[in-house]
């Protein structure tokens with residue numbers, strides 16, 4: 001297992017600063033959630049962690065390895081991603097999409113070994129989509145695609161998992177199942193989540209992004225206070241306890257006095 005550390009990370013797109021001075025540390029095997037309103041920079045930050053977007057300043061380290069100094073192959077052995085969107089216009093099956101997770105473990109154009117096949121089968125099974133293996137990825141529903149992409153990330157067997165809104169297409173049962181699977185996998189996780197209650201229930205620490213900066217971080221109970229939620233998200237929050245757990249549970253309402 002491996003820790004993930006972001007130090008003073010700055011990201012600009014087309015000369016415009018989007019993420020500014022982010023420090024974030026996920027100890028080995030722990031789960032950090034990134035929350036924040038639309039456009040606050042969550043996806044941009046995660047794209048830098050899975051090397052789809054370069055950083056302008058700062059560093060990202062996995063264990064003691066500087067992610068941006070590694071070969072793509074080495075980086076992909078350390079960090080697997082389940083991005084929000086994937087180009088699905090080309091003609092691959094769900095199996096081939098999941099099997100792409102094995103690429104960093106193989107020589108270029110090498111065929112799948114029996115071990116690769118077993119790992120991909122196991123990943124599709126754990127993600128609950130083995131029955132879709134022969135279907136064309138482009139024809140799957142949003143939630144089915146999301147679970148195949150999760151299978152790809154599992155097949156990659158990387159110690160760090162980056163998840164961008166992993167539950168946004170999933171029905172409630174599959175939301176819980178996916179987050180339980182992630183918890184059982186025991187990998188180091190950084191995930192952007194819109195659902196504050198799922199974030200509170202499944203993450204050890206939360207980082208709140210607003211305007212590309214971290215404005216609060218810590219255990220969910222310390223971060224998800226009514227004043228913080230009011231200030232960052234512009235809604236009223238009432239905090240209760242989640243049934244059978246120590247995690248806070250929020251009841252959210254439109255901000256009083258907004259005329260709604």
Ligand SMILES: Nc1ncnc2c1ncn2[C@@H]1O[C@H](COP(=O)(O)OP(=O)(O)OP(=O)(O)O)[C@@H](O)[C@H]1O
Pocket residue numbers: 013014018036037038039040041042043044045
């Ligand atoms: N390629 C781009 N060119 C210009 N601006 C961009 C680009 N990508 C992102 N941005 C801007 O950067 C900001 C942060 O976007 P990002 O997608 O990281 O936010 P987010 O917190 O993930 O939002 P959401 O909750 O809506 O998914 C937004 O204002 C967005 O418009």
